[in-house]
Amino acid sequence: MRKVMxxxxxxxxxxxxxxxxxxxxxxxxxxxxxxxxxxVKNYAGVEGAFSIRICIGxxxxxxxxxxxxxxxxxxxxxxxxxxxxxxxxxxxxxxACTLNAMQWDPIAREPLACHQCGICAExxxxxxxxxxxxxxxxxxxxx
Amino acid sequence: MINRIxxxxxxKKKAEVYSDEKLYEDFLGGTGVxxxxxxxxxxxxxxxxxxxxxxILSIGPLNGIYxxxxxxxxxxxxxxxxxxxxxxxxxxxxxxxxxxxxxxIIITGKLDMPSYIAIENEELRxxxxxxxxxxxxxxxxxxLRSAEKGIGKRSIIRIGPAGENLSLMANVAVDTGRxxxxxxxxxVMGSKNLKAIVISGNYRHKMENFAEFNKIxxxxxxxxxxxxxxxxxxxxxxxxxxxxxxxxxxxxxRNFSQGFFEGAxxxxxxxxxxxxxxxxxxxxNCPVGCIHLGTLRxxxxxxxxFKTFKIPYDYEPIxxxxxxxxxxxxxxxxxxxxxxxxxxxDVMETGVTLSWAxxxxxxxxxxxxxxxxxxxxxGDAETYQKVLAYMKENKNEFFNDLNKGSAYCAEKYGGKExxxxxxxxxxxxxxTGRDAFLGFLMGVRHxxxxxxxxxxxxxxxxxxxxxxxxxxxxxxxxxxxxxFILNSLTICLFARKIYTEDLVLRALKSVGINKTSEDLKxxxxxxxxxxxxxxxxxxxxxxxxxxxxxxxxxxxxxxKMNKAIVQEMIKTYTNRIKSLVETLAQ
Numbered sequence: 001m002r003k004v005m006x007x008x009x010x011x012x013x014x015x016x017x018x019x020x021x022x023x024x025x026x027x028x029x030x031x032x033x034x035x036x037x038x039x040v041k042n043y044a045g046v047e048g049a050f051s052i053r054i055c056i057g058x059x060x061x062x063x064x065x066x067x068x069x070x071x072x073x074x075x076x077x078x079x080x081x082x083x084x085x086x087x088x089x090x091x092x093x094x095x096a097c098t099l100n101a102m103q104w105d106p107i108a109r110e111p112l113a114c115h116q117c118g119i120c121a122e123x124x125x126x127x128x129x130x131x132x133x134x135x136x137x138x139x140x141x142x143x
Numbered sequence: 144m145i146n147r148i149x150x151x152x153x154x155k156k157k158a159e160v161y162s163d164e165k166l167y168e169d170f171l172g173g174t175g176v177x178x179x180x181x182x183x184x185x186x187x188x189x190x191x192x193x194x195x196x197x198x199i200l201s202i203g204p205l206n207g208i209y210x211x212x213x214x215x216x217x218x219x220x221x222x223x224x225x226x227x228x229x230x231x232x233x234x235x236x237x238x239x240x241x242x243x244x245x246x247x248i249i250i251t252g253k254l255d256m257p258s259y260i261a262i263e264n265e266e267l268r269x270x271x272x273x274x275x276x277x278x279x280x281x282x283x284x285x286x287l288r289s290a291e292k293g294i295g296k297r298s299i300i301r302i303g304p305a306g307e308n309l310s311l312m313a314n315v316a317v318d319t320g321r322x323x324x325x326x327x328x329x330x331v332m333g334s335k336n337l338k339a340i341v342i343s344g345n346y347r348h349k350m351e352n353f354a355e356f357n358k359i360x361x362x363x364x365x366x367x368x369x370x371x372x373x374x375x376x377x378x379x380x381x382x383x384x385x386x387x388x389x390x391x392x393x394x395x396x397r398n399f400s401q402g403f404f405e406g407a408x409x410x411x412x413x414x415x416x417x418x419x420x421x422x423x424x425x426x427x428n429c430p431v432g433c434i435h436l437g438t439l440r441x442x443x444x445x446x447x448x449f450k451t452f453k454i455p456y457d458y459e460p461i462x463x464x465x466x467x468x469x470x471x472x473x474x475x476x477x478x479x480x481x482x483x484x485x486x487x488x489d490v491m492e493t494g495v496t497l498s499w500a501x502x503x504x505x506x507x508x509x510x511x512x513x514x515x516x517x518x519x520x521x522g523d524a525e526t527y528q529k530v531l532a533y534m535k536e537n538k539n540e541f542f543n544d545l546n547k548g549s550a551y552c553a554e555k556y557g558g559k560e561x562x563x564x565x566x567x568x569x570x571x572x573x574x575t576g577r578d579a580f581l582g583f584l585m586g587v588r589h590x591x592x593x594x595x596x597x598x599x600x601x602x603x604x605x606x607x608x609x610x611x612x613x614x615x616x617x618x619x620x621x622x623x624x625x626x627f628i629l630n631s632l633t634i635c636l637f638a639r640k641i642y643t644e645d646l647v648l649r650a651l652k653s654v655g656i657n658k659t660s661e662d663l664k665x666x667x668x669x670x671x672x673x674x675x676x677x678x679x680x681x682x683x684x685x686x687x688x689x690x691x692x693x694x695x696x697x698x699x700x701x702x703k704m705n706k707a708i709v710q711e712m713i714k715t716y717t718n719r720i721k722s723l724v725e726t727l728a729q
Contacts (some may be wrong), residue, residue, distance in 0.1 A: 014432035016208070016425035017296075018364070025360070029353045031208045032242065033427070034345060048319065048424045048436050048453060083519055104346065106294075125368050125430035 001133045002077035004057030004116050005038075012126040013050040015042055019120035019129060026119045037103055037114040038137070052128065055079055055101045055114035058137055062112070066096030072113065082113040144172070144204040145246040145348075148180075149265060152201025153335055154194055154252035158267045160245070167246070171656075172203030173633035174229065175670045176247060177218040181227070182673055187680040190326075191222040192309060192334035194253035199664050200240070201248075203397045203632040204654055207241025207348070208356070210364045211638035213426040215240065215317075216630060221326040222334075223311040223492065223548050224567040226681045227674060228326040229588040231432075231637060232300075233426040234318035236342070239298035249254050254336035259287065259301075262342040263294045272338050279303050279485035280316040283339055296427070300340035303487025304535055309333050310546035312492035312569075316484070319424060320434045320455030324489045325590065326568060355653045359646070366641050368430050375425055376433040376637050381458035382412030385466075391604050393575040393597070393700035395467045397521045398498035399693060402574040402700060406471025410461050418471055421453050426635070433637060439477040439692030454480050459591075462572025463494025468501070468521060470475040475524035484530045495562075495569030496549040497527060503558045513541035513556075560692035565589045566683065575600030576701030577709050580690050585716050586623060587674040592636055594623035604700050612712050620719060624667035633669070672727045675720055685717045 020036035028035045038054040057078030064072040064080045071086035072093055089109040094102045103112040120132035146167045151158045162648040170176045177199045184197045198219050205212040221228030240248070243264050254269065257276035261268040275283050280303035287299050298318055305313035306329030313323045313329025323329075332338075352354040354636040367373050375383055385407055392402035408414060415437055425432035436453040443450065452476045464470065464479045483490045503509045504519040511518065515538060517526050533542040544552050549569050553562030563570040565583040571591035573579040578596030586593025599618050602608035625644075626636065632651075634642050642650075644660060651658055658666075679685065695706050 011422070014423055014425040016430050016432060017427050018430050021428060025357065027345075029350055030347045031350060031356075032347055033238075034242070035347070048422050076497075107347075123364070123430075125432070 001135060002057070003014070003118075003131050003133055005054050005114065005118065006056060006079045006130055006132045007052045007054060007128060008130045009126070009128050009131070010050070010052060013040065013052060013128045014126055015040060015048070015050050016125065018123040018125060022123035026117075029114070035105060035112060037112040038101065038120055039103055048112045053100045053117070054120070054129065056099065056137070057114070057116050060137075062096040062098065063102050065091035066092040068092065073112070075116070075118065079116050080113050080121070082111060084110065087111070144656060145241065145244055147245050147265075148247040148249060149245050149262070151248065151250045151260065151267065152252045153254045153269075153337065156254075156269050157207060158265070160265045167204075169666070170670065171628070171631035171666060172206075172246060173201055173214070173631035174216045174627060175631035175666060176203075177201035177216045177229075178670055178673050178677070180247065180249060181218045182677055186220040186677070189220060191220040191225065191228070194335065195251060196220055196331055196334070197240045198250040198328065198331055198335075199247065199622050200236070200238045201633075202240050202246055202659070204656055205632045205634065205650055206237040207428070208350075208654060209360060209650055211367055211429045211431065211635050211641070212608055212632060213237055213429050213635045214630070214633040215518075216633055217315070217323045217328055219326075219328055220681070222309075222330045222587075223327040224550075226566065226683055227587060227677045228328065228331075230323040230325045230328055231592075231630065231633075232317040232321045232323045232456055233316075233429075234298060234321035235427045236294060236298040236300060236317050238427040239342040239344060241344075241348070242295045242346055243342055244346035244533065245344070250335070250337070252335065257336050257338055259339040259341065260337065261291050262340065264344045264346065272513065275308060275338055279306060280487040281485055284316070284318075286341055287341050291341040292455065295343040295345045297341055297343045299339060299341050302332045303485060305487040305546070306330055306333035306417040307338075308535075308537060308546070310488060310534075311551070312489045312496070312546065312548050313659075314489045315489055316487060320436065321426065322489075324491065326588065327489070328335075329487055351655065352653055353530060359650050359653055363638075363641055363646070367638065370641070372640060373431050373637070377431050379412030379416050380423070380433050380435040380456075382410070382415055382435070382456065382461055384494060385411045386413070386460060388573070388575070391575070391700040392698055393573055393600075395462055395563075395570075395572050395574050397469050398467060398502045398561060399570070399574060399697060404466040404471075406469075407466065409471045409473060410465045410476065415456065415473060418475070429635065430550060431637065437473070437477055439474060439481060441470070441478075452477070454484070456480065459572055460490045460494075463491045463569075467498045467572065468527060470524050470527075471621065472524065479527060479531070482528065486531065486535050489569075491530075491571065492548050492569040495564060496545055496552060497530060499549045499552060499558060499562045500530075500545065502561050503552075503556055509541065510558045513589075515539055515541075515542075563691050563693070565690075573597040573603060574694075574697060574699045576603065576699045577640060577704050577712065578603075578619060580694060581616070581712060582619055582623075583650060584688055584690065584713065585619070585720065587671070587678065593626070594619040600699075600701055612700075612708060613715070614717065616712060616716050619716075624664070624671055627667040628663050631666070666729060668723065668726070672723045675724050676727055679724065688713050688717065
């Protein structure tokens with residue numbers, strides 16, 4: 001068994017961004033939503049409709065496969081580990097993720113790879129996100 | 144903290160950013176800084192709808208950093224009252240300003256054609272927008288959210304047709320379900336040909352003292368998430384007040400004729416949550432999520448197709464377009480609110496003006512000649528829909544006048560005694576007693592949020608507090624002055640019990656601002672005095688203040704008011720303000 005992130009109750013999202021603030025705060029010590037390894041998207045004019053794009057910790061991650069320099073390697077338990085020194089800033093990892101979960105830091109021009117740590121879920125006031133135990137990728141799929 | 148002010152001249156299409164350390168040292172941010180900036184514009188010599196008229200948007204040192212510091216302050220000269228204009232809005236605007244590394248934005252001048260401004264950090268584009276002039280406030284957001292990609296999370300503020308038509312009660316819509324509602328900022332934007340502002344940024348503010356920041360962040364966040372009071376704001380929202388106010392005879396009904404509404408059950412937070420609530424949403428960086436969206440499901444005309452709207456609802460709109468107009472059907476109420484939202488009026492001024500019009504019609508001060516044949520009756524939602532449609536198109540002189548608010552209409556057609564406004568601003572929804580009304584009358588922006596006098600009344604009604612005129616005035620002034628601090632930082636007042644003075648001082652220290660309790664007190668008094676100086680300079684006459692006469696004949700939550708005592712209280716309060724303003728000269 002391994003623990004990875006899932007969007008378990010998408011429709012309970014209130015769009016407060018506490019998850020993104022928590023991620024940026026934890027890994028960058030910065031009060032912002034923009035350095036988070038996940039994104040809460042809101043749709044134009046559709047009041048209150050949010051879509052949460054978060055890394056689900058694939059065992060065969062498309063992002064890592066697309067990386068030409070092995071800057072993203074497969075993490076034990078699912079997902080990827082980012083090796084900054086190998087990154088050539090090509091953006092291919094972001095494009096490869098159909099979920100649009102891989103976020104990008106436009107200033108460092110690097111991917112923001114999820115650590116599968118669950119800090120975002122901890123700060124979600126409405127149980128939208130959870131770190132869940134799964135055996136294979138298709139389990140407990142995004143809501 | 145940020146100390147960068149973006150100054151935009153719409154006539155010259157030029158902008159510059161400057162810093163003013165002393166301004167922020169003296170006035171903190173938010174409402175304090177905005178007050179000083181407005182004062183420096185000498186608005187007493189300016190027509191509110193002229194190019195020179197300024198719009199000031201201002202955030203404070205805790206916005207973007209700590210949870211529930213979610214407000215942005217707008218200050219301007221109110222076209223509705225001709226005096227100090229101030230309105231606060233939540234949403235994402237504070238976050239986008241913080242991300243753009245801007246603590247204030249000052250806009251003057253007039254664009255040569257309908258346009259919007261896109262702000263990305265301090266970079267500005269003036270975009271001609273003839274195609275969106277005339278679009279509803281809601282459509283404008285949809286269109287701009289796809290037209291403007293932004294460089295971070297975008298905030299979009301815009302006016303609807305009401306602002307374009309210079310309705311003096313036009314609002315400015317902010318993101319989803321939040322507004323600079325009061326005092327007519329929408330008309331000021333409209334007079335400048337400014338349809339909307341889209342703002343985003345990508346600055347990163349590293350926390351100098353991360354450990355302390357993290358500690359305080361968690362303290363606020365978890366208190367907010369766990370507190371039963373904040374849970375209530377999430378569960379029922381502000382409409383939680385409908386039934387308790389009704390129970391103590393304090394819910395304005397049929398133009399403040401009584402405090403008991405027989406249909407309160409239908410419009411209660413409980414009923415709306417159970418049968419109409421689609422979902423709650425939140426301002427950025429606030430785990431509470433108090434914004435309630437109700438569902439309005441309507442059939443197409445002559446068809447079995449259906450359409451569903453999500454309508455933001457809160458206590459004040461429920462009072463203004465519901466109980467005070469005697470509308471008890473939530474669907475009818477939501478339909479009215481939907482129209483007001485799209486056209487972009489201040490829902491409270493709209494409701495007060497319609498309730499004045501209905502009583503004026505009853506009393507024969509206006510007739511079908513003015514109303515183009517419409518017969519105004521409390522409870523007749525269909526006719527009110529027509530009134531709104533006629534107001535939107537300024538169908539005749541009377542409907543054009545309705546767009547100027549209740550004070551203007553009463554001056555012209557009569558019925559001043561039952562035009563329930565204070566300082567020309569339509570009343571908030573409380574008949575708890577004299578302290579609510581005193582707060583509306585003497586509060587700098589004539590808002591229930593100035594000093595929350597209704598809360599003092601409620602404590603006296605419940606027996607937790609004894610009535611004492613002198614003490615009540617003290618409490619009103621102390622509350623208003625503490626709120627100047629919260630509104631300078633700029634905290635959502637729903638979190639006022641979390642942001643105690645001790646927490647405020649620690650939070651300020653964590654971002655490098657060292658203040659004492661005494662400092663805050665002095666700053667608050669200075670802000671208070673300066674705001675009143677602006678009011679007096681603009682013709683607010685402290686010697687002729689009174690309540691609308693009708694209120695003396697109504698049973699408030701605390702019973703009938705004693706006119707002599709109230710007038711004595713107004714006099715005492717006024718003297719306190721006069722001596723406060725005199726301190727400015729020293």
